[in-house]
Amino acid sequence: MDFSTPPELQDLLQRAGAFMEAEVYPLEDAARESFEDALEACNEARERCKAAGLWAPQMPPEYGGMGLGFLPHAHMSEILGRSPLGHYVFGCQAPDAGNMEILHKFGTAEQQDRWLRPLAAGQIRSCFSMTEPGRAGSNPTWMDTTAVRDGNEWVINGRKWFTSGGHLADFAIVMAVTSPDTTPHKRASQIIVPTDTPGFRHVRRLSIMGDLGYGWQSHSEIAYEDCRVPVDNLLGQEGFGFMIAQERLGPGRIHHCMRWLGICERAFDMMCARASERLIAPGRPLGSQQVIQHWIAESRAEIDSARLLVYQAAWKIDREGTRAARNEISAIKFHAAGVLQRVIDRAIQVHGGLGMTDDTPLSWFFRHERAARIYDGPDEVHKTVLARTILKKYGIELGSQGS
């Protein structure tokens, strides 16, 4: 395995890093105060990002993107992850990036023209509505939202929450049960729902540890009430909802992990800088204390080992596909999320009271990235997946819920 970065990619990563310094970090203070008020400046930075040839790294040039492959984009993701605004300014933010990917892979030419083109250009926004308040999201085969065919239309009914970016989005891709009597993994389909469709009701933004967010930077509860869309809005084939969701989630987890490593590096830099600048007595920096040195050393080792594990998973996906790499993907999902949480926590501790304020990005990371251990499969589910495969070799066969 050779995980070295090719020289042409190094150059690109340097350009992306320089753009982050010049255009993205300076927006953070205002965005932390109010993303709504900072939106215009963020959108202006997006235009400069396009002009610099750094827009939509994951999308092919025919959609205005850079056409980076899976691994180069993963490297970019780490650079962009250093700021909560990086992916947004570069046009590859979740959940739009995942929706672009599935529209590109499974959308019809009409769907691509109507939804993918403006989405990739950053002219509209989207969301992905799968999780429901009344059902355990960790078992997504069990959901109550239905889409029933009536003539040339789907009639959708159900309630979703944690639809990220649902506030002021232009369309949703909703997972709904279309064939209730078939096997669990073939029951649901994905359907495109413009948010101005009668029956699409934005119920509320969910407050995340005190932060309501706004627009792209928020999570919504949505009610689908006799919401009718044309049958042509089906994405891919009927009953293929889970297959499409898996296509989206596997590589998506690599990008999340790389984004988290970017956050880790930023928090690590801040921790080291604070440890050397902050004096606990005249001439005695905080970093002279052994306990702080240990946090720094542990963080360095944990970040580097997580990165190697992520590269290894990406390497396997590249060669053998997402399915073959599912154990590696499960391992990085819970491991990198744990490293992320520990590194941010240590950085806050080193900053003392300052770490608790919103004067640095650490509090934002702490509040919003705690969810890394929950979304795209909670830690416990991924650990079960991995342990199940390991135990199989020792003669124990376990079901999908570990039973």
Ligand SMILES: Cc1cc2nc3c(=O)[nH]c(=O)nc-3n(C[C@H](O)[C@H](O)[C@H](O)COP(=O)(O)OP(=O)(O)OC[C@H]3O[C@@H](n4cnc5c(N)ncnc54)[C@H](O)[C@@H]3O)c2cc1C
């Ligand atoms: C910030 C954020 C953004 C999100 N964005 C989206 C989005 O855009 N679209 C969308 O559809 N969803 C989204 N989600 C929802 C997310 O996918 C779900 O929260 C996740 O799948 C877990 O489902 P749940 O919340 O219903 O928890 P539950 O399924 O109720 O699980 C609760 C807890 O039980 C434990 N648990 C669950 N199953 C097992 C098991 N088999 N073994 C042992 N322990 C278990 C875990 O500790 C888990 O955290 C988002 C969530 C968050 C927090």
